[in-house]
Amino acid sequence: xxxxxxxxxxxxxxxxxxxxxxxxxxxxxxxxxxxxxxxxxxxxxxxxxxxxxxxxxxxxxxxxxxxxxxxxxxxxxxxxxxxxxxxxxxxxxxxxxxxxxxxxxxxxxxxxxxxxxxxxxxxxxxxxxxxxxxxxxxxxxxxxxxxxxxxxxxxxxxxxxxxxxxxxxxxxxxxxxxxxxxxxxxxxxxxxxxxxxxxxxxxxxxxxxxxxxxxxxxxxxxxxxxxxxxxxxxxxxxxxxxxxxxxxxxxxxxxxxxxxxxxxxxxxxxxxxxxxxxxxxxxxxxxxxxxxxxxxxxxxxxxxxxxxxxxxxxxxxxxxxxxxxxxxxxxxxxxxxxxxxxxxxxxxxxxxxxxxxxxxxxxxxxxxxxxxxxxxxxxxxxxxxxxxxxxxxxxxxxxxxxxxxxxxxxxxxxxxxxxxxxxxxxxxxxxxxxxxxx
RNA sequence: GCGGUCAUAGCUCAGUUGGUUAGAGCACUAGAUUGUGAAUCUAGGGGUCGCGGGUUCGAGUCCCGUUGGCCGCCCCA
Numbered sequence: 001x002x003x004x005x006x007x008x009x010x011x012x013x014x015x016x017x018x019x020x021x022x023x024x025x026x027x028x029x030x031x032x033x034x035x036x037x038x039x040x041x042x043x044x045x046x047x048x049x050x051x052x053x054x055x056x057x058x059x060x061x062x063x064x065x066x067x068x069x070x071x072x073x074x075x076x077x078x079x080x081x082x083x084x085x086x087x088x089x090x091x092x093x094x095x096x097x098x099x100x101x102x103x104x105x106x107x108x109x110x111x112x113x114x115x116x117x118x119x120x121x122x123x124x125x126x127x128x129x130x131x132x133x134x135x136x137x138x139x140x141x142x143x144x145x146x147x148x149x150x151x152x153x154x155x156x157x158x159x160x161x162x163x164x165x166x167x168x169x170x171x172x173x174x175x176x177x178x179x180x181x182x183x184x185x186x187x188x189x190x191x192x193x194x195x196x197x198x199x200x201x202x203x204x205x206x207x208x209x210x211x212x213x214x215x216x217x218x219x220x221x222x223x224x225x226x227x228x229x230x231x232x233x234x235x236x237x238x239x240x241x242x243x244x245x246x247x248x249x250x251x252x253x254x255x256x257x258x259x260x261x262x263x264x265x266x267x268x269x270x271x272x273x274x275x276x277x278x279x280x281x282x283x284x285x286x287x288x289x290x291x292x293x294x295x296x297x298x299x300x301x302x303x304x305x306x307x308x309x310x311x312x313x314x315x316x317x318x319x320x321x322x323x324x325x326x327x328x329x330x331x332x333x334x335x336x337x338x339x340x341x342x343x344x345x346x347x348x349x350x351x352x353x354x355x356x357x358x359x360x361x362x363x364x365x366x367x368x369x370x371x372x373x374x375x376x377x378x379x380x381x382x383x384x385x386x387x388x389x390x391x392x393x394x395x396x397x398x399x400x401x402x403x404x405x406x407x408x409x410x411x412x413x414x415x416x417x418x419x420x421x422x423x424x425x426x427x428x429x430x431x432x433x434x435x436x437x438x
Numbered sequence: 439g440c441g442g443u444c445a446u447a448g449c450u451c452a453g454u455u456g457g458u459u460a461g462a463g464c465a466c467u468a469g470a471u472u473g474u475g476a477a478u479c480u481a482g483g484g485g486u487c488g489c490g491g492g493u494u495c496g497a498g499u500c501c502c503g504u505u506g507g508c509c510g511c512c513c514c515a
Contacts, residue, residue, distance in 0.1 A: 112511095413475080
């Protein structure tokens with residue numbers, strides 16, 4: 001047993017694991033590319049203040065934070081949003097709108113590990129800045145859906161729950177609640193799916209007994225699953241804000257429907273996303289079986305850039321985690337098999353053969369072909385087995401017989417046919433083989 | 439931070455009421471096999487039984503502590 005082990009919650013990526021991770025990142029990048037998002041990166045270590053400013057002091061308990069040798073309070077980044085707000089805020093006036101950016105980066109949270117949650121994990125972060133209307137949400141939710149579909153997942157596998165903190169505010173306001181009551185009620189709404197009526201406990205402790213009529217209206221609001229039901233609920237309430245907000249909903253749902261994405265979307269006002277900085281539409285993606293933690297989450301945060309010292313700049317974004325995504329792909333049999341096969345494997349019969357082979361190996365590799373060979377003297381029979389096991393398409397055979405004739409024997413490892421070519425023609429023959437069959 | 443549960447080879451595991459030198463399969467390496475592919479046979483490497491302490495003539499086995507994994511709670515940006 002090794003004397004040292006990795007720290008809890010930090011994964012090590014052996015080649016098989018790495019190739020699975022790379023597959024996820026490759027498809028995330030491809031999706032970002034087709035949606036026209038630009039990639040950025042930023043420091044792993046940030047001033048602790050950056051996170052306190054956004055989320056309050058209590059956040060520190062969940063951070064990898066420490067004092068550096070210069071006496072600075074610092075933290076490993078737990079998320080990208082404050083950082084990207086700073087980046088965009090600093091150059092906001094020079095950037096073309098809308099600003100469509102993404103990153104794939106590692107984050108750190110000092111938390112107890114559980115299935116689907118490590119202390120170090122990677123996320124795809126996607127944000128649009130400078131677009132106040134629901135057009136930005138359409139673009140982002142379409143991106144979110146496509147970034148799962150790209151793996152071969154369908155509406156059978158995942159869905160996106162769509163909600164709106166503004167709608168809750170306007171609705172509860174119209175029912176007569178003040179801002180502190182509204183915030184407490186949203187906490188209760190957030191917990192209601194899990195705890196049922198116990199979710200209202202904290203609200204009642206703070207504001208006294210809950211009016212049965214109010215409770216009934218809140219519960220009814222939670223049941224809403226369609227736009228039509230939304231309209232019906234508001235028909236009796238006289239609120240300009242609600243009317244305007246419904247127009248945003250209509251635009252958002254209409255846009256997603258025009259893209260053919262309705263089958264992935266569920267209106268679900270039970271999603272309010274814990275922390276307070278979201279200012280409008282919020283959404284979360286889940287697996288359909290409900291076995292995993294949230295796959296992705298996001299929403300609008302129009303005040304955050306300004307709060308962190310930049311200009312007022314509307315923003316909406318989401319993040320997908322690599323851990324739950326990998327678990328979902330695994331469950332659905334969509335994780336790729338580990339493939340690390342050369343194109344060509346050389347079978348070498350002695351020192352003279354090795355020298356001849358090396359000349360071709362180097363030239364083939366320089367031409368971009370992936371070539372492998374046994375580093376030590378190995379019996380011929382075993383070399384053919386190695387060639388087959390390697391997954392190569394071709395074996396090049398450099399034995400005494402071939403050398404004497406000035407040829408190389410080329411074996412097609414899939415159909416087991418062989419033919420000889422002149423040493424001088426090997427490069428061209430190999431090149432032709434792969435250009436006509438790939 | 440709290441609770442439950444587990445820990446024997448790279449992996450999956452066996453190991454009798456506590457008893458000699460801790461085992462198997464898979465994987466890996468080598469040989470049979472200097473000229474042709476999923477086989478077979480043979481051999482080999484690999485373990486401070488997670489770590490530390492205790493009980494005992496004797497501990498992989500029993501007790502305590504600790505570290506780590508898994509599950510749940512809190513939290514989830």
